[in-house]
Amino acid sequence: MNNFTFHNPTKLLFGKGQIANLGAELPAGARILLTSGGGSIKANGVYDQVIAQLQGRTFFELSGIEANPRYETLMRGVALVREHQLDFLLAVGGGSVIDGTKFIAAAVPFTGGDPWRILSDGASVERALPLASVLTLPAAGSEANGAAVISRDDQKLAFWTTHVYPVFSVLDPETTFSLPPRQIANGVIDTFVHVMEQYMTYPVQGLLQDRFAESILQTLVEIGPKLLAGGRDYDLHANFMWCACMALQGPVGAGVPADWSSHCIGHELTALHGVDHARTLAVVLPSLLDVKRETKGEKLVQWAERLWGIREGTPGQRIDAALARLRAFFEQMGAPTRLSGHGIPASTADVVAQRLAARGVNTIGERGDITPSVVRRILARAA
Numbered sequence: 003m004n005n006f007t008f009h010n011p012t013k014l015l016f017g018k019g020q021i022a023n024l025g026a027e028l029p030a031g032a033r034i035l036l037t038s039g040g041g042s043i044k045a046n047g048v049y050d051q052v053i054a055q056l057q058g059r060t061f062f063e064l065s066g067i068e069a070n071p072r073y074e075t076l077m078r079g080v081a082l083v084r085e086h087q088l089d090f091l092l093a094v095g096g097g098s099v100i101d102g103t104k105f106i107a108a109a110v111p112f113t114g115g116d117p118w119r120i121l122s123d124g125a126s127v128e129r130a131l132p133l134a135s136v137l138t139l140p141a142a143g144s145e146a147n148g149a150a151v152i153s154r155d156d157q158k159l160a161f162w163t164t165h166v167y168p169v170f171s172v173l174d175p176e177t178t179f180s181l182p183p184r185q186i187a188n189g190v191i192d193t194f195v196h197v198m199e200q201y202m203t204y205p206v207q208g209l210l211q212d213r214f215a216e217s218i219l220q221t222l223v224e225i226g227p228k229l230l231a232g233g234r235d236y237d238l239h240a241n242f243m244w245c246a247c248m249a250l251q252g253p254v255g256a257g258v259p260a261d262w263s264s265h266c267i268g269h270e271l272t273a274l275h276g277v278d279h280a281r282t283l284a285v286v287l288p289s290l291l292d293v294k295r296e297t298k299g300e301k302l303v304q305w306a307e308r309l310w311g312i313r314e315g316t317p318g319q320r321i322d323a324a325l326a327r328l329r330a331f332f333e334q335m336g337a338p339t340r341l342s343g344h345g346i347p348a349s350t351a352d353v354v355a356q357r358l359a360a361r362g363v364n365t366i367g368e369r370g371d372i373t374p375s376v377v378r379r380i381l382a383r384a385a
């Protein structure tokens with residue numbers, strides 16, 4: 003097991019009715035920017051619950067943060083914060099709203115020129131405004147981590163810093179009852195792949211981390227199809243929300259190698275073709291595991307047994323059978339596992355490989371052995 007430092011500063015208020023505790027968590031006298039997306043929170047009643055908690059408070063609003071949040075919209079938030087001397091950000095929505103708010107929090111005090119440099123050049127974030135979130139879509143895990151993914155022009159890039167962990171996040175599973183099947187599926191698949199990025203590498207005797215990972219995967223396989231069937235089963239939605247949060251807030255990835263190449267490739271497909279983040283991963287992951295079966299072989303065989311119950315046959319046969327189960331699960335959740343399923347031409351493999359090479363992204367994966375030419379092979383096999 004590798005050395006690690008584990009510190010997650012985000013306080014979580016989890017469960018039914020927890021938005022009613024939001025007011026007590028906000029700093030006294032805070033001057034707040036309330037951020038949101040395209041209107042789902044007004045349709046599902048979350049907005050009214052939040053506004054009720056802001057009575058008597060000074061707050062301004064930035065709505066319209068897009069899925070795959072865009073720099074231009076977020077810079078309007080930066081201007082609002084500066085104009086009204088706001089000092090606390092409250093994001094209400096899914097991962098895009100929370101990520102966008104993290105960018106605003108980092109951009110306001112940024113002194114290194116254009117805040118886009120935080121994404122494009124990896125410019126250091128020395129401090130950020132405090133922020134909190136009310137989560138309405140379990141998927142990204144942004145409600146309890148230091149990462150954010152921002153889009154500008156044809157680029158979709160990520161940054162990570164300890165300074166943008168939410169001070170607190172409210173996770174009320176009832177806010178997810180209004181999610182359409184597509185977003186339920188996106189949340190289940192994104193969470194599944196977050197776990198795989200931190201698990202499907204090579205053994206380092208992280209015995210407990212492996213079982214943390216496998217338990218989340220087993221839970222997702224169990225509840226995913228039930229969630230998709232619809233209904234307002236509180237405990238199903240509570241487990242969904244908790245899986246998505248736990249997948250990317252620390253314990254799964256502590257002390258073990260991580261891959262993240264499916265995400266790196268997937269972000270390019272979203273930037274180029276506008277495909278939902280999670281749905282790009284449903285295409286990339288199965289093909290990547292197939293191409294990298296040699297270096298991932300030990301964990302693939304363990305995963306075949308512990309997640310899918312596959313114990314018979316040669317290692318290669320078990321891996322084939324497990325990858326077939328993976329594709330079947332993603333497709334059962336309504337996500338194609340081929341580029342053609344999204345109408346994306348096979349030629350995109352060259353375009354993605356060239357874009358990554360042009361940015362100097364030449365050595366991704368847990369061993370740094372996924373080069374642009376390997377990326378091309380992975381996408382060609384997913385055509």
Ligand code: NZQ
Binds near residue numbers: 046096
């Ligand atoms: O914009 P609104 O009106 O809120 O509608 C949203 C949006 O259209 C809707 N929605 C959200 N909650 C809802 C709801 N509709 C009905 N009922 C609700 N309760 O769902 C749509 C998608 O929302 P979005 O926030 O984009 O989805 P998600 O939470 O999956 O976030 C995706 C973003 O997260 C980034 C992705 O790249 C993508 O930009 N990621 C962030 C990560 C992180 N911070 O650690 C890691 C992830 O790997 C991921 O890359």
Ligand code: ZN
Binds near residue numbers: 142192196
């Ligand atoms: Zn993701």
